[in-house]
Amino acid sequence: MMKTKKNPEIDMRTRIIWGVLLIVVGLIVIFLFAMDTQPGQMTKFGLNLSQTNAILIPDLIMPTQATTYLLALVLVAFGAFQLARGVKSTSTLVAVLAFSFVMAFLVWAARDKSFSLVGMLGSSFVRATPIALAALCGVISERAGVTNIGIEGTMLFAAQVSVIVGTLTKNLWIALFAALLTGAVVASLHAFLVIKFKVDQIISGTAVNILGAGVTSFVSSRFLEKNIDALNNSGTFPSISIPILSKIPVLGPVLFENTPIVFLTILLVAVLHVVLFYTPWGLRTRAVGEHPKAADTLGVNVYLMRYINVILGGMFAGLGGAYFTIGSVGRFDEVMTAGKGFIGLAAMIFGKWTPIGAYTSSLIFGFADSLQVKLQILQVGIPPEFLLMAPYIVTMIVLTGVVGKAVAPAADGQPYEK
């Protein structure tokens, strides 16, 4: 079979589109940000947290006007180069575009003020965690051929169960275990319905979501709110500092001083990547999601593989649910997951159904989320309602434009009949 040649016409068109886009964004930076600054203004980026193990380093102070103009120049220059010669890799273009624009925006927004860059990066990792866990749940289920859109509901159940168990037993590790168990139970319900009875997977997932939101809200308003100290006050996991590594400036506070759930997530990403692509289990899982009949004729038990993977996925979602309560605030609020389960699905697609890709895209969503919070503190003059939309707008842009053609596992969402 012949390899398809790249179509020169399409190449030319994307080249021009990217070139023009870069220049336009460069001009936006000039008109919106650079021209709004005064010559003497300075922007201070904090590189240390107030309470930190890390070695202190000086903060980054830069002249606002010069920096914004410089970044605009970078954008325009890249755009011009793109129009004239063309850069091979689209990801370079995306990186230049995103970095320059976001930096210019931050430099402008924090003019005459101080902005904790490290704080924002650190909270990006934290806020990415539930999204990443939801995405991992999606990855492992869909790789085995089962769509699970019930992640949101699963996380709500797990969040609530873990806070109640944590408050009653006063042991957060038991609470964490309860969250994993809850995730597994809810996922096995979904698995049972869609694998055994071949219920439509979207409907089953939606049912789980509605059930999750309904039951947890009911329990919350009926029992938890009245007995906060007895049922809804578990405390949270303390932050763990990894010795030596946490002393590195910037990187230390961002990466190596976190709660166990954040570390566990990063570990899970690595483990799941190795399992999926380098072990017999992963090979069978992917085969079952791509061409179950082929796996069946080679003696692989399709149903069993699907059950186990969906249930494992449920445990990831359970861990994600635990993050919301025992991992961050120590109490349960109604529908506190706020769509993170669905954003996780977007991260899964953006990450092309790979654990590492899903985690990277979760970081982008986490970044958008934490940026939004910091900007509210800075009071940049954009209404907070709009800032709150940031993560969701990023989700939509990513899903419509940047993601390109991501190919789902071929048998994703289809029940298997012998």
Add this chain to the structure above:
Amino acid sequence: MPVLELRGITKTFPGVKANQDIDLTLEKGEIHALLGENGAGKTTLMNILYGLYKPDKGEILINDQKVDIEGPNDAIARGIGMVHQHFMLVPVMTVTENVMLGNETTKSGVFLDREKVAQRIREISDQYGLEVDPNAYIKDLPVGIQQRVEIIKVLYRQADILILDEPTAVLTPQEVDGLFKIIHSLIASGKSLIFITHKLKEVLHIANRITVLRLGQVVGSAIPGEVDEQKLAEMMVGREVNLVVEKKISQPKEVVLKVKDLHVNDERGNPAVNGLNLDVHAGEVVGVAGVQGNGQTELVYALTGLLPLKSGTIHLSGKDIHKATPRQIIEQGVAHVPEDRQKHGLVLSFPLLDNMVLCTYYKSPFARGVNMQEKVIAENGSMLVKQFDVRTPSIFVAASTLSGGNQQKVIVAREFSRPIKLLIASQPTRGLDVGSIEYIHSRIIEKRDEGTAVLVVSSELDEIIALSDRIAVMYRGKIVDILPAGATKEHLGLLMAGVKPEDIPDSAKKKSAGPVEKVF
């Protein structure tokens, strides 16, 4: 002592006796052909042997030992390997990954040892002449090579009994020759083989013994040399079969389809048809021959309005239709029997009666205003099912439940039953059995004799030769030459391979004696 013996195998599906008291033996080193029409129960029998179905009755003996086969794992453990008709390969995985799936070799008990398996694949390749790159992705491989991967999969599991289910259905003639070589090398190394097919010529060519199935029962067995195609076809179908398309000399009249300097891009935007010229007259069959992928598909799509033209003109009875929509083209009297009958020919989940009116449902008498006339549609369905001999329990069952041959008859019934000027039939008999092929061929000739212009596109050279009054050879998006009906296969083959018409040696143009014959 036979290596495999099936005794009294019976399997009933709801409403169908798929296998009835079937006895079968396979000797060591033998090629045993299992011949039968689609739906005769060949695949069911083999799926029972491979453990995918459980028989209601009967027993299986391997090397004179009675065995229970509960699932593919049991079959594999007992040395049975199956190459399925629809390949069981994961397209996005490599050859190595597909071969080891379910039987993985690991490093330190945990990690996949791709290198070791690739090495083993290379050894198998060398031993049996099954050349393939272990690191290639399945989706990048042509069908012929994919089939090799399937055979390697079976050999990797050290099978001694190989079942090949319709292995030639998807192959080009050259690939079939390659497969036969491989089969011989397998037999030479002591393997035994069951070869399932409905193609008579192949059976006579390669089998040591033939068992014929019809409607789930063994109707006879034979040894090649003692029977001929005619006899086998009769055993298979259960009545006398006409293997030669009988037709009178054509009486071409006015030009119906006129294509001038046509350029069409394929769906990816690459040029597929490059300046094609073609005329089709009323009352003649023009066959388009060519190796698949030379723009035939895009030509048909352009003619039927499914792909836009880049340039050029298409005239139907003098009317320009190059910008017409598929519906406008249909209303001009063009019938289309599409290449992919399940994707473009039918709505599989719709019942037959609705599929029968897909081109005309919005017109009287099937619709009055916005109301569908269900009674008229049902009457029309019943009438066509009878008239076109569609074998179905009822007109209310979904099209997906019919066999390939009957699905094709539904399409033919719909397209042929309305007034048409031009018939475009693309791969009209692909994957069909003798009875259905005979039927569809005779219907096409009937249409021609009624004065319809017919364009047949097929990758089966024998079909083109059997049907056509003129044969247009397509190569790289152009018609390179148009030959009269009596052209030789050799001549056509050279043109299809890209040899220029002026370079064809005279020896290739000479016609061998004997009637034009069809291959099944």
